Amino acid sequence: MYKTMTRVLVSIILLLGSAGVFAGTDAVVVENPWVREAPPFSKVLGAYLTVKNSGEQNRILTGASSPAFERVEMHKTEIRDGVASMIRQDTLEVPANGALVFESGGYHLMLIGPRTPLKAGDHVEMSLLFSNGDSLPFSAEVRKDMDGMGGMNMKNMPGMGGMKEMKMEGM
Numbered sequence: 001m002y003k004t005m006t007r008v009l010v011s012i013i014l015l016l017g018s019a020g021v022f023a024g025t026d027a028v029v030v031e032n033p034w035v036r037e038a039p040p041f042s043k044v045l046g047a048y049l050t051v052k053n054s055g056e057q058n059r060i061l062t063g064a065s066s067p068a069f070e071r072v073e074m075h076k077t078e079i080r081d082g083v084a085s086m087i088r089q090d091t092l093e094v095p096a097n098g099a100l101v102f103e104s105g106g107y108h109l110m111l112i113g114p115r116t117p118l119k120a121g122d123h124v125e126m127s128l129l130f131s132n133g134d135s136l137p138f139s140a141e142v143r144k145d146m147d148g149m150g151g152m153n154m155k156n157m158p159g160m161g162g163m164k165e166m167k168m169e170g171m
């Protein structure tokens with residue numbers, strides 16, 4: 001437990017040290033961010049949002065972070081032959097005059113290793129990180145699942161086999 005806490009703190013310090021201040025022109029904004037409520041002892045939660053870019057330049061997302069979680073990854077859910085798997089994305093493009101949508105069954109932010117249990121109504125502070133060093137902070141509300149995807153259990157997803165470093169158990 002203490003070891004885990006130390007690792008979390010080190011990660012946060014590293015993130016703070018490397019993240020630039022969002023220098024924006026507010027050309028890039030986050031809309032309707034939310035976190036899907038999960039059972040109290042869940043080690044991973046999904047976050048969904050729309051990233052809108054009203055600027056003339058494509059922006060490259062390189063990741064996200066949250067002080068409430070050990071780490072955050074960008075994932076894409078793909079369903080092939082009826083089998084869902086999640087594939088980690090190192091970068092994602094937010095097109096100029098366009099948007100990147102994180103939604104159930106598609107791209108999502110995978111929140112890994114919550115520091116405290118979260119329930120509907122709680123707020124989670126997060127930041128998106130961009131390739132130019134900008135970070136874009138936002139707050140996402142935890143909500144109950146409103147669509148049919150809530151029954152998907154990550155442990156039953158064969159695709160998780162490619163993400164052994166996630167340590168789903170015993171964190």
Ligand SMILES: [Cu+2]
Pocket residue numbers: 075076086108109110
């Ligand atoms: Cu995922």
